[in-house]
Amino acid sequence: MTDIIENETGEMMGFTPSWWTFVLLGIIAFIFGICCVIMPGYVTLFLGYFVGAMVVVWGIMTVVQAVKPHEGGTGRSVALIILGVLAIILGLLVFTSILSAWFLMTYLIAFWAFLTGFTNIFQAFTGKDSTWYKVLLVIAGIIAIILGFYVMMYPLMGTATVIYVLGIFLIAWGIVVTITGLMTQK
Numbered sequence: 001m002t003d004i005i006e007n008e009t010g011e012m013m014g015f016t017p018s019w020w021t022f023v024l025l026g027i028i029a030f031i032f033g034i035c036c037v038i039m040p041g042y043v044t045l046f047l048g049y050f051v052g053a054m055v056v057v058w059g060i061m062t063v064v065q066a067v068k069p070h071e072g073g074t075g076r077s078v079a080l081i082i083l084g085v086l087a088i089i090l091g092l093l094v095f096t097s098i099l100s101a102w103f104l105m106t107y108l109i110a111f112w113a114f115l116t117g118f119t120n121i122f123q124a125f126t127g128k129d130s131t132w133y134k135v136l137l138v139i140a141g142i143i144a145i146i147l148g149f150y151v152m153m154y155p156l157m158g159t160a161t162v163i164y165v166l167g168i169f170l171i172a173w174g175i176v177v178t179i180t181g182l183m184t185q186k
Contacts, residue, residue: 022181030174036167040160043167048101052094059087103155106162110151113169117144132183140176143169 036043062084066077094101120141124134147169151162 019181019185022184023178024181026174026176026178026181028174029170029177033167033170033172033174036163036170040163040167043163044102044160045098048094048098051101052091054091055087055094056091059084059089059091062087102162106151106155109162109166110148110155113144113148113151117141117146117148120144130183133180136176136180136183140173143172143176 032043062080064084066080066084118141120137124137124141127134127137129137147165150165154161
């Protein structure tokens, strides 16, 4: 069974994950979920500043890529410079207004949850894995889709609520992924 899961996943993703990668991912998700539930204020600040920093870094890398000599002409360079400068400005604005950044984050969380949920369900119905593995994928997918709908329905809800919901999702998803990894080890 492990060979089938590793072979199918390895072929689709370009690598073959081991059982312990699922367990590690599940444990990290579980721990971060607990932090979300216990310390939502700190997690909110951390994620807000982290996203802002990542956008600034991405903007700088885009500008650097634009000034490097490459094929594609001046039009591409100008477009990349404009995109990079806008990203830097957006990232710096995140540092000035974390709540505005969180409004954007709610939609990103919803998109991520939908993508994760539909991917898990798709893999459950198209894979050649064991029945229990498919059941766990469907459960994880349903949990993710419910989170996505919840966040999309209430985009203006308090930031702490988003963090609590994210925390509960990560706890549940972490448990499911950890069990999946332990099952694939046997």
